[in-house]
Amino acid sequence: MTYFFETYGCQMNVAESAALKAVLAERGWSAAPDGEAADLVLINTCAVRRTAEERALGRLAQLLALKKKRAARGRFLTVVAAGCMAQRMGEELKERGADYVMGTAARSVFPLILEQAERSAVSGSSLELSPLPVENPVFAFASSHLEEGNLRSFIPIMHGCNNFCSYCIVPYVRGREVSRDPAAIMREIRLLGEHGVREITLLGQNVNTYRWEGDDGGRLNFPGLLRMAAAAVEKTPIKWVRFLSANPKDFSRETIQVMAEHPVFCRHLHLCVQHGSNDVLKAMNRRYTREQYLELTEEIRKALPGISLSTDILVGFPGETEEDLEQTLDLMNRVRFLYSYMYHFNPREGTAACSLPNRIDEGLKRRRLGRVIALQKVHTLELLRERIGSRALALVEGISRKNADELVARTERDEMAVFPGKASRIGSFAEVTLASLRGNTFRAAEVPPKEC
Ligand code: SF4
Incomplete structure (x- = not known):
């Protein structure tokens, strides 16, 4: 079958x-x-x-x-x-x-x-075919999310979302937040390590609100889970841990501290901002301000020097003014994201934003999105150029589609690099010098291992 x-x-x-x-x-x-x-x-x-x-x-x-x-x-x-x-x-x-x-x-x-x-x-x-049992299903996590042969794997730690951002359908279709038993998460980490996985991403709609209460009354929050994960991966060949999606409003200082203490957490964070204007953030029900977002990114950069940041940006929200858009461009200039997922507002039936007045004309939405994309391209190129000449540890993921004698690798900051090498290196980590750029991909050279 x-x-x-x-x-x-x-x-x-x-x-x-x-x-x-x-x-x-x-x-x-x-x-x-x-x-x-x-x-x-x-x-x-x-x-x-x-x-x-x-x-x-x-x-x-x-x-x-x-x-x-x-x-x-x-x-x-x-x-x-x-x-x-x-x-x-x-x-x-x-x-x-x-x-x-x-x-x-x-x-x-x-x-x-x-x-x-x-x-x-x-x-x-x-x-x-007979009808499936009618039930009131309760979400249950699968014990493994391994795809045999993959070097990178997701580990869901939560399901659902309590936030109700006004444009988003997720809380209505996935329901309220449910956290996964930490013991099951640690078991899955060990299993993935045994199956050749080198990098894991702890996954949830809003990982920062992870909460677990044990039968003994003991409580675990997200930084606590990160500490457990750091200890668990030490006994496996997994070298890198990421997490997604992080919500700025719930991102604790303790989380930054744990990341700083454990180099196993990759120096890259995807931190959704969605917009740079306080008025729009409020209408989106994001429950943080641009000032709080900027302060958070500064603290992250101070504690984790060299970390790269990426984000999601949603333009053309109902009522968005030219000034609001300028605020978004300004925030982008201040943070300088390595990359962004950029999109324009599309009303989603069943969400609060669907009935908001002052919709933005389609053409204007597209023009505004074009300005955001153009600025992001500038930042991406600038940040990548600044990296030329530096060294990075990279996970070798496969053979280059353009040249069979080259390997494709990803750095912990989520940058792509290609360098000459043999297929036997796939799945290993290589230290490379980032030599030049081809599009958004580095051409690199492997640093020969030191001899004793
Ligand atoms: S955008 Fe993210 S945080 Fe907001 S409601 Fe949707 S899933 Fe939840």
């Missing part, structure tokens, strides 16, 4: 797809190169933007057409819609023809889906 996955959206979906693939592997299923060759196709969907949903709906329609074609040849294809859009649209996706709709909290029904898919593949018909 074979499967094919398409995963849309955020890293949480990537991690959850990996966990589902592990269930398939345990049952003896193997990956197919495309939907045509598969017995089961799963699309793991995203609901954050309408465009992402439209894309997933388009793909679903294509897969359903493929299912019909296959049925005419007597071969059954099971189509599963999973993830945030499945959670949000549920029945509608079933009406469109998906065999199963599995919301974010309903992963426990996946083995039942597989059982039925196996029977349908044998009989060549959907007659074997």
Whole structure:
């Protein structure tokens, strides 16, 4: 039996797809190169933007057409819609023809889906499909999110979000925050280390509010979890730990201190700012000010010299003025992000911002976004140029697509570098000198190991 996955959206979906693939592997299923060759196709969907949903709906329609074609040849294809859009649209996706709709909290029904898919593949018909148990699902973390052969892996530590930023659908589809048992997180760290993983990313919608209360009444917060993770990776070949997403309003000084104490935490942070104007931040319900954000980044840079910062920027929010945009450009000039994910506001039904007045004209939104992108390009290039001549430790991830004699590596600051080397180095760490730039990728040279 074979499967094919398409995963849309955020890293949480990537991690959850990996966990589902592990269930398939345990049952003896193997990956197919495309939907045509598969017995089961799963699309793991995203609901954050309408465009992402439209894309997933388009793909679903294509897969359903493929299912019909296959049925005419007597071969059954099971189509599963999973993830945030499945959670949000549920029945509608079933009406469109998906065999199963599995919301974010309903992963426990996946083995039942597989059982039925196996029977349908044998009989060549959907007659074997029976309704999944109706339940009020409670989110449960998978025990492993390992994708065999990967050097980098996500480890979900939380699920859901309590923040209700006014433009965001996530709290409605993923529900309130649930933290994962730290013992399970440490077990997964050890498991990933045993399977050749070199870098992990602790994942959640808002990792800084991680909270765990043990049966003995002991409490653990996010910095406490980081300390535990630092101790756990010491006994494994994992050398680097990252975390995502960090929310500025909950980013504690203790977290900065733990990062400074443990070099295992990469000197790169993705710290979503979204906007540089206090009025817009307030309308977004982000619950921090530009001043607090700037102060936080200064403290981070002071405690962790050389750290690179990246962010998300959302322009064209309802009511945004030219002055608000200037404030964003000014904040970018002050912080100088290595890179940013930049997008313009698109109303999302079901969120508070959807009904806000003073929408910005589409053309103006695009022009403003263009200004933000242009400034980011300048900063990226400046920051990369400043690094030429310096040394960096990099994880060798693979062979360059452009030159088979070159290796591709990523530094702990999240910069890409290529340098001459052999495939046997993949999975190892190399110290390199960053020599020049090709686009946003460094051409580098490996520093020969010191002889005694
Ligand atoms: S912190 Fe805000 S933007 Fe992020 S998932 Fe929660 S509500 Fe959405």
